Amino acid sequence: MEAVVGLISVLLAVSHGVETYCDGRQNGAQCYGALGGTVVLQLINPSEISRFQWTKNNAVIIYWRNNSLIENQIQDRSLFTPSDGTLRINNLSRNDGGEYKLEIYDSNGQPLSSRYLQFSIQAPVSSVLLVSECLSQGEMRVSCSSEGGDSPQYSWTLDGHTLTDAELLSGNKETNNITLKQHVSGNLVCSVRNHVSHVSKEETISDCGFIFINCILCDGTHISQWVFAANNTLCVEPTTTTVPTVGKETETIVSHHSLLICGLRAAVVVLLLIGIFVYFAWKTKSKTAGGSAVQENSVLMVEMRSSATEL
Missing domain, CATH: 2.60.40.10 (Immunoglobulins)
Structure with a gap:
């Protein structure tokens, strides 16, 4: 018998796929095995090994009596080790899943206890x-x-x-x-x-290259949004608005640039208005001076004509 067990051990020495372990000694235990893999079930306590049978759907899978394995329906891919009460099953398939029942008897064949085990197969x-x-x-x-x-x-x-x-x-x-x-x-x-x-x-x-901008444009428009940094033309320089950056310190993004642009535009407008005012003032003065000279020339010509008549 020991020689047979040893031979089986050699044949099953190579594990196939994923190997799992489960303690099935508690009634209602839930165990899992990997599809195509191996499971090691703690099926019974060594002290309980006298006579037992392990069944599925009322069909006997393993029957042990008087230190001998009387029946094993999966012997070509399994190994029961009486010294520790474990059952090793290789090359698991979907059909191996289901509910199993372990019935333990005394040496006289009288039932001592029974327990159930739910076995599920999963693809890894x-x-x-x-x-x-x-x-x-x-x-x-x-x-x-x-x-x-x-x-x-x-x-x-x-x-x-x-x-x-x-x-x-x-x-x-x-x-x-x-x-x-x-x-x-x-x-x-x-x-x-x-x-x-x-x-x-x-x-x-890494982040997608976006920045948060927050500024007020010259026309009063409030810009507060995430924009792609490479294409950003608004709020180019940072404002003192703080934006929370997830998992890191808050990032401060600032922008005085829009305010500077607004100031420059306003200055240009003021200078333009002053220029227009100066131009029209000069134009008006020029017209006034020209009108006085014409009037004086007309009076002089009238006087000259009067003198000529008297002569």
Whole structure:
């Protein structure tokens, strides 16, 4: 018997796929195995091994009696170790899932106890892909997709900490799609797990190049919005408006430039008005002086004509 067990041990020495462990000694235990992988079930206490049977849907899977394995319906891919009461099953398939019943008897065949075990098979997550894109106002949408995996669960971290509401514009941090606020940057990690696997993907993200501007234009228009820095023509220099930057110190963005432009424009208008006033004043004075000279010439000509008549 020991030689047979040893031979089986050698044949099953190589583990296939993902290996999981579950303690099934408590009634109602929930155990999980990876599709195509291996599970090690703590099926029974060594002290209880006298006579027992393990069944599924009333069909006997394993029957042990008098230190001998009387029956094993999955013997080509399983190994029961009586010294520790564990059952190892390889190459798990969907058909292995279901409810199992363990019945323990004394040496005389009288029932001592029974317990149930629920066994579920899940496909493991094999890989994770991160895709990010900038939105119109500088937000960043990030999608996390996983290949394979039954009932995947998602979680996110940024520079080692769980994403906060101050960093998330929308989306639950436990879903596969999130939208980050402007100026969020750092090492973003998406983790995908189920009961039989855990895979993560890391990507370094930077802000989308947007800045927050806050100023009043010459026509009284109040500008307060996020704009793409490379194309910005408003509030070019910073104002003393503080803008919260997520996860970092508040960033101060200033802009006296618009006020300077307004002042220069006003000065140009004033100078233009003064110039126009001076021009018209000079023009009026010139016309007045010209009119007086004409009148004096007319009087002189009249006097000259009168003298000539008298002669």
